[in-house]
Amino acid sequence: KAGVTQTPRYLIKTRGQQVTLSCSPISGHRSVSWYQQTPGQGLQFLFEYFSETQRNKGNFPGRFSGRQFSNSRSEMNVSTLELGDSALYLCASSSSTKLFFGSGTQLSVL
Amino acid sequence: GENVEQHPSTLSVQEGDSAVIKCTYSDSASNYFPWYKQELGKGPQLIIDIRSNVGEKKDQRIAVTLNKTAKHFSLHITETQPEDSAVYFCAASTGLDNFNKFYFGSGTKLNVKP
Numbered sequence: 001k002a003g004v005t006q007t008p009r010y011l012i013k014t015r016g017q018q019v020t021l022s023c024s025p026i027s028g029h030r031s032v033s034w035y036q037q038t039p040g041q042g043l044q045f046l047f048e049y050f051s052e053t054q055r056n057k058g059n060f061p062g063r064f065s066g067r068q069f070s071n072s073r074s075e076m077n078v079s080t081l082e083l084g085d086s087a088l089y090l091c092a093s094s095s096s097t098k099l100f101f102g103s104g105t106q107l108s109v110l
Numbered sequence: 111g112e113n114v115e116q117h118p119s120t121l122s123v124q125e126g127d128s129a130v131i132k133c134t135y136s137d138s139a140s141n142y143f144p145w146y147k148q149e150l151g152k153g154p155q156l157i158i159d160i161r162s163n164v165g166e167k168k169d170q171r172i173a174v175t176l177n178k179t180a181k182h183f184s185l186h187i188t189e190t191q192p193e194d195s196a197v198y199f200c201a202a203s204t205g206l207d208n209f210n211k212f213y214f215g216s217g218t219k220l221n222v223k224p
Contacts, residue, residue, distance in 0.1 A: 004153070033211075033212075035214075042199075042214055042215070042216045042217060043154075043199065043201075043212075043214035044214075045211050045212060045213070048211065056211045058211070090153050090154070092153075097142050097203065098144070098156060098159065099144065099156065099212060100156060101146075101153035101154045101155070102153050103151070103152050103153045104153050
């Protein structure tokens with residue numbers, strides 16, 4: 001089975017721009033979660049989607065949003081980028097309670 | 111919400127020695143505790159997990175123990191090898207009740223010296 005696929009692997013943006021990250025979950029997995037990883041804050045939960053519905057949300061500002069499509073693929077969007085948004089964004093898919101992560105998208109905001 | 115603390119932040123051992131990483135959690139409702147290994151440039155990889163109705167679980171050189179009363183769980187790696195060098199994260203979750211919201215420890219950088 002193919003793993004969780006995230007694109008792109010690297011992104012460089014400037015402050016004020018917006019960005020869209022993509023995630024394809026493991027085949028058959030209907031739940032997709034997003035996490036932000038930074039050296040200072042560690043792994044922090046952004047949101048979780050199941051069957052195109054957001055079921056859970058972390059403590060991030062409204063500039064962070066996401067969606068899930070009928071084929072379970074998911075995208076997350078960050079608008080009005082700030083320097084502090086520089087991070088590794090990880091997508092994870094799950095069946096039952098086990099989380100399986102992709103390799104992440106490394107976002108650098110200049 | 112849940113708070114997961116992980117110690118130590120760095121751990122250096124000689125090849126062949128054992129390594130132990132400890133985590134504590136605050137929410138008694140947490141019932142699922144996975145451990146992840148993250149290598150440079152990769153996402154976290156699930157290496158072992160334990161549910162709250164089990165006290166210990168072992169998989170070859172890796173074992174996890176859980177003390178529900180004290181709210182702590184530990185990862186034990188025996189006969190360490192250089193390829194075990196990575197960052198290890200513990201996590202806690204209330205599972206399906208909380209729609210897969212996981213709380214992670216801050217990570218332990220393990221260095222296995224040949």
